[in-house]
Amino acid sequence: MYMKRAGFYIVLICLLSLSCTNEETKEEQSTDLSTKRTWWKEAVVYQIYPRSFKDSDGDGIGDLKGIISKLDYIKSLGIDAVWLNPVYESPNKDNGYDISDYQNIMKQFGTMNDFDVLLKGFHDRGIKVMMDLVLNHCSNEHKWFKEASKSRSSPYYHYFHWWPAEKGEPPYRFSIFDEKGYGWEFNKPTNSYYLHYFGDFQPDLNWENPALRQEIYTMMKYWAKKGVDGFRMDAFAFISKDTTWPALPAEYNGNWTLYYASGPHLHEYIQEMNKEVLTPYKLVTVAEAMGDVPRVKLFVDEDRNELNMAYNFEAIDFGYLPNEYKMPDPNGWDLVKWKGIYKKWDSAFTEKGWGTMYLGNHDQPRMVTRWGNDAPEFRELSSKMLTTFILSMRTTPYYYFGDEIGMSNIKFDKVEDYNDVELHTNYAQVKAKSGDMKRFLEGMKISSRDNGRTPMQWDTTTGAGFTTGMPWLKINPNYNTVNVAAAEKDANSCLNYFRKMIKLRKDNETLIYGAFTLVDADNPDVFAFTRELKGKKFLVLLNFRNKEVSVKTGIDVRKAEVLINNYTTAPVADKLRPYEAVIFKL
Structure with a gap:
């Protein structure tokens, strides 16, 4: 899930979609509700951030062989599917969300053979696999962009959005990862500017070009033929652009990302993808989008043949101060209003569509710190309480690795300890405005994405059982007490409570439907x-x-x-x- 909030990312909606097969879909109607019973509504999805899960070769970076070594542990949780964050070839300026080769594996993670072994290992254990897929942009090191940036006559030039320099300055577009917030970058060989909604190393793909769309569909089919069960689609609602490049409408001032998610051909492209790839290959998809209930219903209406599940980011973004980057409100957050958000989104899907539920992921801090209490006397209790919440709602629950043992925020004191490009971008923006840097860093101890990316705590050995080398991101010092090995021995641990709660959900369809x-x-x-x-x-x-x-x-x-x-x-x-x-x- 790829939340690029720079004070403007207010409400995100993540959409889960797939085409159902006769053997995988129970067409049985509930006697109380209009919803149809389907396997993915009954599934619990476990998200794995490969870089931080398990290192097999001592280089300090998690990899595919590391995940393979923990397949039986993952199976023991009782989950039904996994979502893998990007493992494609990438220069890794944004931890894999800058893809340079969609059909190869990042060398730090292993080989394609390793991936094939991993996929088979999951399938042999009855676990489905969803891969993360970035379709709004690619890396500037992708062969498409390398060729496009050489000459306007290159066929790949039209795989991206350009503004010829002879037309003057491009119309303003906000960039979420640019320190100056400017979304166009000049390219000298072509004497033109290319568009990037995120970092200047992440040029936006031109979905208005049918040839580009067919490249994307061919690539998706490649993974589908390998046996991948679906995709999580990053920043998916941004793919359609208004190529008349009007001035940004005043009503979107301060919320450019909602405008970006309002492209004129967005739903047309999703329907085309559904027809050419999703339905024929029976794929599950999880896609980021933005909007209120009426907007989301356009995605999830079964009759539209687009996507058929949605979950809101309105609740997860709750409690931050307006117009500041993830700055927690010092007065805390209002539980009554928060409950109202969940009630609203549950009501949205009583007849059509289906929700998803999560409190932590790679774009969020640890749930026990953000929504519970990570003090030693309350960490386990509040972690179990939040697990109960996630697994008792009328949604498909998404559960982030490490939360099953109650991992908490690491709370770095120095900006140098952070790896996240989003944080460093916003740190520079606050500093340029002579902002209160101490206040900024204190806020990040609660909300920074890197809090959710620290390595998995497996045991009390050096490196927490994650690595024998120097970890790419510091390990939380509490690994000596908070780890899988200790949790396995304790019948009342967060880990065993998670397993019990999953079983309770699966044994009682009332908790699902x-x-x-x-x-x-x-x-x-x-x-x-x-x-x-x-x-x-x-x-x-x-x-x-x-x-x-x-x-x-x-x-x-x-x-x-x-x-x-x-x-x-x-x-x-x-x-x-x-x-x-x-x-x-x-």
Whole structure:
């Protein structure tokens, strides 16, 4: 998931899509809801950031063989599919989101043979694989751009967006990764400027060119024929451009990315892709987009043959100060308003479409720090509470590696410790404006993407069992107590709670398809809701505070069955202990 927010990235919508096969789709209708039963609605997806998962050769960088060595661990979690962040050949200026060869593997990660072994290993264990795919732009080291930048007469010149210098300065476009925020870069050999919504090393692809689109479809088919089950599509809503290059409309001032996601041919291109690739090859796709409910419904309406699942970034971006790069509100965030966001997006998909749920990924800090409490006395409790939340909503849950053991933010003190191009860009912008650098770095301890990218903590050996060498990003010092080996030995660990919660979800279709109803909505401390299907009703209670709080759901739970609880002692009616999570069967 590739959140490029520079103070302007307000609301993102990520869309999950696929074409269903007869053997993989249960056409059975729920008696309570209009939704159709489908395997991907029932799946739990585990996201792996390969660079930080497991290093097999001691170079400090995670790789494919490292993942292969942990296949049985991944299977033991009970998950159904994995999303792999980019593993394609890349100069790695943006950790693989600058692809220089779509049909080869980054040498740091291994070989194509390693990938084939990995794919077979997942499939042998009944786990589907979704690869990350960047389609809005490529690397300036891709052969297409290398040829395009030599001459206007090159056929590849039209694979990108150019503005001839003889026409004067290009119309302003904002660049999310450019320190000056300018989205055009001059190229001397062609005497023209190329467009880049992100870094100047990431030229935007010209989807208006049918030849480019066919190149993309051919490449996708290459991976589909290998057996890949689908793709996560990065910055996908930006692919269509208004090539009349009007001045940016005033209503988008301060929110250029929403304008970028409003290209005139966006849905036409998605429908073409669906027809040529997604439906024939029965692929799952996860795609970033932007917009409110009406916009998203255009993507997920089954009758439009585009994408058929969506999840919102509105909730994940909640609690940051406006017009600042990921600066947490010092007053905290309003749980009542946050609940309202989830209620709104659940309601959007009661008849058509399907949501997805996540609290952490490679573009986010660790969920226990951002939404829970990483203090030693509350880390495990709040981590389990958040796991309960993710796995009890009416969505397909996406769960980020390391969260199953309660990994937390590393909280770097120095900008030099950060690797993230997005952070360094925004650091330079704040510094250029003589901003408060200490305040900026304190905010990044909560929100920086690198907090979610530190290496996996496997055990207490040097390198946390991740590497025998120097890790590419520092390892959180708490690996001595927070690690997989210790969690495996503890029946009450976050890891084993995660496994129990997955099993509970799979054993109870009410937690998958049941209607979602918010209760005790005005409670500022508790997120409470019911799930109901075919006469079965569950009550989910989640305390988001570090204190005991009262609950007023109007539901008598004294005789209800406790399905799961993150405390080892029984819950108390109408009260929740700090960060307590409990699910009752009524």
